[in-house]
Amino acid sequence: MTTIFIKGLGLIGSSLTRAIRKRHPTFTIIGNDADPQTTAYALKHHLIDQSTRELTAAVAADFIILATPVTEIINDLQQLAQLPLKKSVIITDVGSTKQAVLKAALPLQEKGITFIGGHPMAGSHKTGVTAGRADLFENAFYFMIKTKVPDDAYLALQNLLQGAHVKWLLLSAQEHDQLVGQISHLPHVIAAALVNQTQVFFADSPLGMRMAAGGFKSITRIASSDPTMWSSILQSNSAIIIQQISQYVNELQKIQKAIMEDDHDQIFSFFKTAKNSRDELGPEKVGQLPNFFDLFINIPDQVGALAAITQLLALNKINLVNIHILEIREDLDGVLQLTFMRENDRAQAVKILTHAHYTILRKD
Numbered sequence: 001m002t003t004i005f006i007k008g009l010g011l012i013g014s015s016l017t018r019a020i021r022k023r024h025p026t027f028t029i030i031g032n033d034a035d036p037q038t039t040a041y042a043l044k045h046h047l048i049d050q051s052t053r054e055l056t057a058a059v060a061a062d063f064i065i066l067a068t069p070v071t072e073i074i075n076d077l078q079q080l081a082q083l084p085l086k087k088s089v090i091i092t093d094v095g096s097t098k099q100a101v102l103k104a105a106l107p108l109q110e111k112g113i114t115f116i117g118g119h120p121m122a123g124s125h126k127t128g129v130t131a132g133r134a135d136l137f138e139n140a141f142y143f144m145i146k147t148k149v150p151d152d153a154y155l156a157l158q159n160l161l162q163g164a165h166v167k168w169l170l171l172s173a174q175e176h177d178q179l180v181g182q183i184s185h186l187p188h189v190i191a192a193a194l195v196n197q198t199q200v201f202f203a204d205s206p207l208g209m210r211m212a213a214g215g216f217k218s219i220t221r222i223a224s225s226d227p228t229m230w231s232s233i234l235q236s237n238s239a240i241i242i243q244q245i246s247q248y249v250n251e252l253q254k255i256q257k258a259i260m261e262d263d264h265d266q267i268f269s270f271f272k273t274a275k276n277s278r279d280e281l282g283p284e285k286v287g288q289l290p291n292f293f294d295l296f297i298n299i300p301d302q303v304g305a306l307a308a309i310t311q312l313l314a315l316n317k318i319n320l321v322n323i324h325i326l327e328i329r330e331d332l333d334g335v336l337q338l339t340f341m342r343e344n345d346r347a348q349a350v351k352i353l354t355h356a357h358y359t360i361l362r363k364d
């Protein structure tokens with residue numbers, strides 16, 4: 001009997017358990033998450049077989065998967081080194097930075113325990129167990145970090161995650177952090193900085209940002225990502241990201257200078273060079289953007305208002321992936337973001353909620 005212990009049943013952890021379940025239905029999955037609602041959901045939907053609040057439950061495992069924010073992964077690797085784990089266990093993580101994680105895994109490796117740093121290059125700005133899906137990683141790259149482990153350990157991990165249908169790529173922790181610093185961490189900093197600067201720009205006319213069309217929304221989608229996760233990522237890849245921010249600021253200064261000098265050729269070449277590179281990437285290679293469908297509605301500032309909406313959707317068998325209150329001020333209505341997996345679910349929800357006299361604000 002193969003036993004998996006997984007800590008962190010959010011977007012990534014629950015997507016992995018879903019993929020493992022598909023390929024290895026007989027494996028026992030023990031789940032650990034700080035949020036009791038998450039473990040309850042995971043049990044109810046058979047994503048895990050047992051839930052536990054204790055890391056010590058990992059001693060029974062053949063595979064341990066750490067899928068919490070990076071700082072927590074680092075913490076757990078240190079704790080795991082103190083436990084009497086199975087000699088044959090394979091430990092892996094999904095954290096978005098790898099040098100700091102590998103450093104924290106050293107005490108385990110010194111004890112002869114196999115640790116393989118991992119990172120699926122797919123995800124979303126959505127979080128939590130309800131946003132997870134078995135096909136989240138399909139055709140995405142999945143980085144594995146080169147370490148001194150028995151060759152068959154890589155194969156065993158790949159076999160475990162076969163149901164995720166990823167493209168495996170082996171690289172060093174340093175190469176990994178440089179690469180994802182540029183193509184993932186820096187873009188998240190830029191998106192958040194742009195939203196913050198826009199917010200300041202419109203400080204006296206708060207409606208300004210709401211006028212934004214496709215351009216602003218495309219470049220800032222990832223500014224909706226989880227602040228806990230992203231603080232953890234930047235703090236564990238600080239030296240690299242500091243350098244990459246400087247190089248980006250240089251690029252902005254170049255275009256600022258060209259505009260100040262009214263240098264048409266420089267301005268044209270700035271956009272032309274970018275267009276050529278971006279066009280080469282092609283939409284099909286841009287990575288996994290899961291098709292989530294958002295609906296924004298007014299929610300009255302009344303006790304039970306949220307429950308009334310979720311009950312209405314549940315009664316009509318409409319599956320919600322995520323629910324998020326965006327604004328709620330005393331005595332004023334708030335904005336509720338409802339996320340659906342399928343466009344049809346959202347269309348049904350619009351019909352039902354309109355019929356129940358809720359105001360639909362927008363669909364994204």
Ligand SMILES: NC(=O)c1ccc[n+]([C@@H]2O[C@H](COP(=O)([O-])OP(=O)(O)OC[C@H]3O[C@@H](n4cnc5c(N)ncnc54)[C@H](O)[C@@H]3O)[C@@H](O)[C@H]2O)c1
Nearest residue numbers: 008010011012033034035068069070095096123124127128
């Ligand atoms: N979101 C992405 O796009 C993406 C992609 C690849 C890798 N990652 C990495 O995957 C990891 C998880 O990210 P996610 O997007 O699934 O986040 P998430 O917020 O959806 O899930 C994290 C889960 O961990 C739980 N958790 C947090 N602290 C905990 C603790 N101390 N003990 C037990 N459970 C705890 C949370 O309750 C939550 O269920 C992060 O390390 C992140 O860097 C994220």
Ligand SMILES: O=C(O)C(=O)C[C@]1(C(=O)O)C=C[C@@H](O)C=C1
Nearest residue numbers: 096120121122123124125184222
């Ligand atoms: O699609 C998104 O929203 C993501 O941000 C996914 C994304 C990224 O592409 O930067 C985010 C963090 C990861 O570690 C890997 C993937």
